[in-house]
Amino acid sequence: MDKETYKKLENIVGKQFISSADIDRVCHSYDATKQRHLPDVVIRPNSAQEISEVMKIANEYRIPVYPRGAASGLTGGAVPLYGGIALDLTRLNKIIEIDEANLMATVEPGVIIADFQNEVEKHGLLYPPDPASNKFATMGGSVAECSGGLRGMKYGVTKDYVTALEVVLPTGEIIHTGSITLKSVTGYDLTKLFVGSEGTLGIFTKIVVKLIPPPERIETIRAYFGSIKDSTDTVSSIIANKIVPRALEFVDEACIKAVSVYTGFNVPNGTKAMLLIELDGPSDSVKKDAERVMQIIKSHNAFEIEKAETEQEKDSLWAIRRSISPALYAISSGKVNEDICVPRSRLTEMLEKIAEIGKKYSFTIANFGHAGDGNIHVNILTEPSVPGELERAEKAVEEIFQSVVQLGGTLSGEHGIGNTKSKYLKYEVGPVEMKLMREIKKLFDPNNILNPGKIFYAD
Numbered sequence: 001m002d003k004e005t006y007k008k009l010e011n012i013v014g015k016q017f018i019s020s021a022d023i024d025r026v027c028h029s030y031d032a033t034k035q036r037h038l039p040d041v042v043i044r045p046n047s048a049q050e051i052s053e054v055m056k057i058a059n060e061y062r063i064p065v066y067p068r069g070a071a072s073g074l075t076g077g078a079v080p081l082y083g084g085i086a087l088d089l090t091r092l093n094k095i096i097e098i099d100e101a102n103l104m105a106t107v108e109p110g111v112i113i114a115d116f117q118n119e120v121e122k123h124g125l126l127y128p129p130d131p132a133s134n135k136f137a138t139m140g141g142s143v144a145e146c147s148g149g150l151r152g153m154k155y156g157v158t159k160d161y162v163t164a165l166e167v168v169l170p171t172g173e174i175i176h177t178g179s180i181t182l183k184s185v186t187g188y189d190l191t192k193l194f195v196g197s198e199g200t201l202g203i204f205t206k207i208v209v210k211l212i213p214p215p216e217r218i219e220t221i222r223a224y225f226g227s228i229k230d231s232t233d234t235v236s237s238i239i240a241n242k243i244v245p246r247a248l249e250f251v252d253e254a255c256i257k258a259v260s261v262y263t264g265f266n267v268p269n270g271t272k273a274m275l276l277i278e279l280d281g282p283s284d285s286v287k288k289d290a291e292r293v294m295q296i297i298k299s300h301n302a303f304e305i306e307k308a309e310t311e312q313e314k315d316s317l318w319a320i321r322r323s324i325s326p327a328l329y330a331i332s333s334g335k336v337n338e339d340i341c342v343p344r345s346r347l348t349e350m351l352e353k354i355a356e357i358g359k360k361y362s363f364t365i366a367n368f369g370h371a372g373d374g375n376i377h378v379n380i381l382t383e384p385s386v387p388g389e390l391e392r393a394e395k396a397v398e399e400i401f402q403s404v405v406q407l408g409g410t411l412s413g414e415h416g417i418g419n420t421k422s423k424y425l426k427y428e429v430g431p432v433e434m435k436l437m438r439e440i441k442k443l444f445d446p447n448n449i450l451n452p453g454k455i456f457y458a459d
Contacts, residue, residue, distance in 0.1 A: 001040045005061055009043060009085075012053045017044040017091070028086035031071040031078040033420055039066065039086035046091045048166060048174050048205035055203070055450075056172035058085060064452050065170075067199045069110060069138030073145060074337055075418025077198050081453035089140055092205060098123050103211045104163070104180055109140025109204045126214040128155035131414070132322070140204050145416045146196030150321075153372030154246040154280075155212075157414075159195040166206035167194060170445035180208055193440070198416045199451040201444045215246075215280035219290040220314045223302040224271045228252065231273035232348040234300040235371045238277070239344060241296065243289050247278040248372030252351075254331075254381075255324050255368045262327035265320060268304045275302075275371070276321050324368050332364070332381035336393045338421075340404045341375040341413030353403045354378060361396040375413035401427055422457035 001020075010018050019025075024042045040063075045051045058065045064084030071078040080086050093110035100123055107116055113134040120127045130149035131137055137147070143165075148157040164178030178184060178191035194202055225231040235248060251274040260267050277293055279286050290307070297305055308314040328335055342350045351367060358365035358380070369376040378400060380393045401411055401424045411421055411428050426434070438456060441448075 001063070005057065005063070006041065008057055009041070009054060012057075013043055013045050013050050017046070018042070025086075028068065028071075028088060029080065031068075031073050031076060033074060033076045033079065033418075035076055035079045035419075037080050038083065039080040040083045042086045042088060044088045044091050048168055051087070051168045051203055051205060052172045052174050054085070054087070055168055055170060058449050059171050059447055062447055062449060065450055067140075067144075067203050067451065069141040070112075070133075070136050072133045072137045073141060073418065074339070074415045075412070075420045077145065077416055077418045077451070077454060078141075079419070081419060084449075087203065089203070090138070092140075095119055096206065098125070098211075099180075100125070102180065104208060105211055106206055106208050107139050108206060109138060109143070111139045113137050113139055113142055120211055121214070124214065125211040127161065127209060127211055129158045129161060132325070139207055143195055143204055143207055144197065144199045145414065148370070148373075148375065148414045150247045150249065150278075150370065152370060152375070153248055154244050159192060161209045162191060162195050162207060163210055164206075164208035165191050165194055165204055167202035167204055169202050170447070170450040174205075175202075178208065182210065196416070198418065198454055200441060200454055201450070203450075215282075215286075217283040217286040218246075218278060218280045218314070219286050220308040220317050221277045221279075221290065221293060221297070222306045222317045222320075223275045223277070223297045224268050224304040225273045225275070225300070225302050226270050227301075228273045228351055229348055230301045231275050232351065232371065234275060234297055234302070235344065235347065237296045237300065238293060239372070241292060243279070243293060245277050245293075245372060246280045247276065248370070249276040249321050250274075250347075250367070250369060250371035250376070251276070251320060251324065252367045254364055254366035255328070255379075256320065258327040258331045258366065259320050259323050262330040263319070263323055270303065274320065276317065321368070324366075328366055328379055328381065332383070334382040334384040335366075336380040336382060336390075336397060338378045338380075338397060338400065338411075339369070339375065339413050339415045340378055340400065340409060340411065341373070342404060342407045342409030344372070344374045346407040346409070347371060347374055347376070350376070350403065350407055350409070353407075354400060357396050357399050357403070360399075361392050363393065363396060365396075370413070373413070374409070398424065417455045419453050422455055425455070425457065 064082045066080040068078035090110040092108035096106040131147040366379040
């Protein structure tokens with residue numbers, strides 16, 4: 001970037017909030033995928049107007065712009081593949097309003113999800129989307145990826161709660177989509193188009209979400225099984241009995257062993273799979289459903305069942321699930337993480353197919369995730385220093401994705417496409433649909449400056 005352009009950008013945000021120093025460029029060069037691409041400059045704006053002026057200059061001079069929050073994404077969404085500007089949105093971190101009368105809230109994109117949830121709870125309300133990264137991930141990133149989380153089965157995902165957005169377009173215009181009302185059918189639903197667009201169509205500067213009252217009672221149950229099939233059959237039986245838990249989590253043997261090594265947790269002998277089930281709602285209804293779930297679990301050969309009686313015990317039951325991701329590094333120096341989603345009824349088939357692929361390519365594959373909605377986090381455990389290991393893992397990933405699509409599933413339930421999955425998108429999205437998506441991108445971003453290199457694979 002030449003000095004004249006740099007100076008124009010500096011005049012917009014102030015000298016303190018633009019940097020080309022190596023330390024700042026390195027700190028904004030990666031996300032949770034551990035890819036590294038240096039931006040030319042880092043800019044930390046503080047308003048929609050500042051972002052608008054930055055985008056006008058970037059569009060005029062064809063400078064790539066990569067918006068980012070906490071950079072906790074798992075598909076490369078925040079990585080500045082082609083240099084340019086890393087647009088750090090963490091200064092836009094205000095909770096603007098919590099509207100108790102209308103059960104709505106307005107936030108800026110840099111607000112940490114857990115901070116927002118905690119503030120909402122002080123008002124006796126609940127914001128359900130609950131990604132595992134909520135203690136550091138931002139609301140802007142959550143909307144960009146349409147994140148889900150542990151409560152998605154019952155309460156849905158981020159797109160089910162976003163009602164309106166303020167967005168800066170790649171060409172610099174500031175637009176407002178949606179409504180602060182619960183109903184609005186005036187024209188195309190641009191809000192839903194932006195949610196899950198992975199920072200490729202616009203930059204969010206205000207987000208309006210709906211809130212709900214919290215449940216009266218929560219019951220938490222953990223069950224251990226001697227086979228994966230018994231655990232997945234349990235999932236199917238719970239749903240078939242018209243019980244909808246707020247969380248229904250699956251953990252396989254490899255993950256359980258990793259947690260045991262990492263935390264010292266004593267796992268019952270013979271455990272091949274674990275389910276973590278959480279029910280919520282009116283007190284009497286939840287108590288009855290918990291009793292029914294316990295009977296269903298027993299009928300599918302669970303050999304040990306734990307039911308929490310206190311908040312401390314609930315936290316203890318969740319401890320395994322929360323520690324899985326870091327625990328996997330206790331048994332492997334690397335992992336390739338995907339987040340496939342299949343119809344619940346095909347979950348057993350998918351897990352069997354993953355096991356076959358792992359055996360074929362000589363990998364341990366650790367699986368955990370949201371069994372209630374068929375969303376499984378597949379972790380191929382690797383040793384990156386071994387020659388050819390990552391190439392072999394890539395072949396395994398490709399076969400897993402092909403199997404997912406054959407079973408009627410999708411390549412990503414939560415993490416998005418980014419650049420790590422872009423070359424596989426053709427397995428799920430047909431040529432006509434792909435052409436439409438590319439044309440939408442071109443309409444919003446004619447010069448392809450906003451998060452280029454993401455979603456669409458460059459052959």
